[in-house]
Amino acid sequence: MAKTIKQALGEGAFRVNGKLWIESNGKRFFGPGPVELLELIDQTGSINQAAKKMKLSYKKAWEIVNNLNTMAAQPLVITSTGGEKGGGSTISEEARQLISYHRSLRERFQAFLDKESAKLG
Amino acid sequence: MAKTIKQALGEGAFRVNGKLWIESNGKRFFGPGPVELLELIDQTGSINQAAKKMKLSYKKAWEIVNNLNTMAAQPLVITSTGGEKGGGSTISEEARQLISYHRSLRERFQAFLDKESAKLG
């Protein structure tokens, strides 16, 4: 009698999980972290404040922003220094498109994961 | 006029990629690395030789094996010490089931990634 996957795994809460991202030439470009950061920049108008809300160092947040702007054809974050409020940042229309696409992508991925996980239980 | 994803990304070779694994209570349990290791243990009859073929330290390989055996309901690797050849290891029927399932899972995942990537080009 052939052993089943369920016998191998037992009754633990096993499930299929994973991560998705968009890459270019093998270099990771766009994942959940950047998406959240972009949304918070949009809400706060500042990389600095967005980083704090994500409990990220400003440096790390800036690196993410810089990477996004370097790899994309069009800048995703528009930054400005100086001025009354010291400067600030906004996100571009292209960024909104990417966020929207990524959201729907994640929904499809979640459905995939749920379907696969069901096979284990 | 709304900007498209293609405009945001430009003509670079962007694609959707990702990683999959099986987890239990949030702890990663089974991924591509363990699968390859199990297959090599099956071929060589030894954790030590399997580690060398994967260019992995024996220590790391043993940790993977130990983790697999600890988390699964049934042992996936059966080890023995001493004897004519110093000992050795074999994989269980449950391990073969998991390898087989994981292979088909990855095929379905790859199809998902290809389908999503096509939307970017």
Next chain:
DNA sequence: AATCGTTATATATTTATGGGTATAACGAAA
């Protein structure tokens, strides 16, 4: 000119990860 909070950048420090090395235990066979 002084002020403000931000962007932008360099440098140092701490933390995590993996690898290297060493060693004991094992048990069948000679």
Next chain:
DNA sequence: TTTCGTTATACCCATAAATATATAACGATT
């Protein structure tokens, strides 16, 4: 009892990654 290659485990070190700290530049407003 000696030999063998393996499993099993502890300990230290090197490299990488995340984090912390410090500082300059910016420019509209006052």
